[in-house]
Amino acid sequence: MEMATVRHRPEALELLEAQSKFTKKELQILYRGFKNPSFLSFPECPSGVVNEETFKEIYSQFFPQGDSTNYAHFLFNAFDTDHNGSVSFEDFVMGLSILLRGTVQEKLNWAFNLYDINKDGYITKEEMLDIMKAIYDMMGKCTYPVLKEDAPRQHVETFFQKMDKNKDGVVTIEEFIESCQKDENIMRSMQLFENVI
């Protein structure tokens, strides 16, 4: 079993501090967790980057009841901005910087990017359905009330009714941001995770 010969060194701490909105201390904390996710069940973990398998495993630790692999897949694609199959520490920090310290506009942008699976600038009903199913999968089986088959689909319908202003079957980024800004709940919940670190 050969060790991964690729050793990825992250950018210098000062550089990352300048590029992201984190302080040095916060970056240090992030890096320690990133470099050694020690609760993984398999022994080999190439240091410096996180591949999709690892990412899925990490994410599934938080949702024991359901199956979070699909959602983790979409998340991974959202973090892996250069689409090279692995999330380096820079990608990780840039993503978190937007999510935790960005403006509401940036966060909404990120969410749009997450939903837009093929990154063509439009969210179609199919894409949204995939995302919705992935989210519902995380609930698992033992829910109250019992999860019906078409719950995701109904949820997608509700979403489109709210977001799709011109009723053309797709949601563009402008429609998305506009509709979200009008909804108080969404605006408030965007501020929810600011103090995560």
Next chain:
Amino acid sequence: MAAGVAAWLPFARAAAIGWMPVANCPMPLAPTEKNKRQDELIILNVSGRRFQTWRTTLERYPDTLLGSTEKEFFFNEDTKEYFFDRDPEVFRCILNFYRTGKLHYPRYECISAYDEELAFYGILPEIIGDCCYEEYKDRKRENAERLMDDNDSENNQEGSMPSLSFRQTMWRAFENPHTSTLALVFYYVTGFFIAVSVITNVVETVPCGAVPGSRELSCGERYAVAFFCLDTACVMIFTVEYLLRLFAAPSRYRFIRSVMSIIDVVAIMPYYIGLVMTNNEDVSGAFVTLRVFRVFRIFKFSRHSQGLRILGYTLKSCASELGFLLFSLTMAIIIFATVMFYAEKGSSASKFTSIPASFWYTIVTMTTLGYGDMVPKTIAGKIFGSICSLSGVLVIALPVPVIVSNFSRIYHQNQRADKRRAQKKARLARIRVAKTGSSNAYLHSKRNGLLNEALELTGSTEDEQHVTKGTSLIESQHHHLLHCLEKTTNHEFIDEQLFEQNCMESSMQNYPSSRSPSLSSQHGLGSSGCSRRSKRSHLPNASVAATRLRSLQELSTIHVPCSQQPSLTTSRSSLNMKSDDGLRPNCKAAQITTAIISIPTPPALTPEGESRPPPSPSHASIPTTTSNIVKVSAL
């Protein structure tokens, strides 16, 4: 450039003064050191043990963690040292690598722990010095074998693979007899027939009583028909088995070349050849020889016996030792045979007629058999004969322990694999329990949270304290995350018990029976009351306690939460505050009593009417509209 050499660079550069007078052209400018830092001592704090070294020592290997800017991520501003939360023992080896350029592998260290540390510090294991490299590689190989065993057994027990073709199922049944009953039956049947066949072959040759007037017959000749029938039956079974295996094999070419299939073929061939040429006198001699091959059927047992397979594998893996044994024995035999021949040449009527004839004596003597059919008579012969037997003991005793230790290693490995497979089930169960444990922790904290709020609102502070005991920050954040997921999907997490109850009652709903009240009607119940954040609280403990109280009366208890049905997403406390004030005492009572007893259903909203007897009496007079949990007994 190697580590220590860099220290001599100033000397080499200084010595370059010797070229200056001879040079014709001007010299290039010396490179300026951009960041001329004084070489400083840096402190590396590894789990409390402080190591100190020069900065330049670490910078010798700039593509590792310690040698690059990556270590800045671990710099602690307050104490001005680099803190690593890792194993200090292994760090000693790693730091020595920077100092001496050689990486050593300590024998007492676990191989996977060591590998992890190397990966963390960004050091390739190939750099391990020659002194420790063999040991490292050996341990690594053992570990890999162990993991491969694990993976193999995992793959084999992937169980319930729905999309296996018939062919694949058959192959699996052949290889792992314990996968299905049919496979097991097949396994035992073939085993039985192998045994029968072997015993037949043996008994065939036993003399079976003389027919009067002729010579002693063997059983085979006397009961020829019976033995022939037995043989036919066995061969038919073996042929069918072979053809089935051939059909099911994933790679037929590889199967044909495998040892077991060759044994199968050799075992059944004599019969068919015998059928073909029964009456041909010329080849009947060869035919008789062919019957010898029938004994190969006994090797078919190796599919049935783990130990035989291990033995075969051991012999294969000890091929070099066996080869050495054979070679040295041959050398010794030739030497001693020659010596004995010439020593006994003189004596009369000597049995040692030639050197090859003496081989027999040498072999018999070296293996300490000593049949005594050939014995030396001259004194020289006897002396050399004794030397021969003494050396025989030595030569044979030497390679045998190697073979034995190999066998022991492989055998124990197999034992371990079997044990691990058995333990795997227990391990998976434990993992599952841990998972449910964490989800139960969430549900538990939800209940506590609800209780907490109720108590908060009713102003009883002292109770509040012991409910908000040690949930750490991480736990509470995790629970917050799960709660957000619930809110996103408008569904709640419940534990399996409740889920099954819900399933049961929703299937009972389908019967238009008057016995069980329908859930939907109960949903309309229950005004605002004490539901705070429109959380439905489930108190399984309550149900358990209550069922114990009423085990005689109730068939099942159904939890019917009451809630503000429409607004599931937003119900902030401001909404509830007003209504809560008035109902405060009731709420408190309701909350607390729900933990102990069951609360009767509200006056009949059930369309089925009063066909069921009123539910079990409550122990407190609580206005039912404010009940948070309504327990309905279905009788």
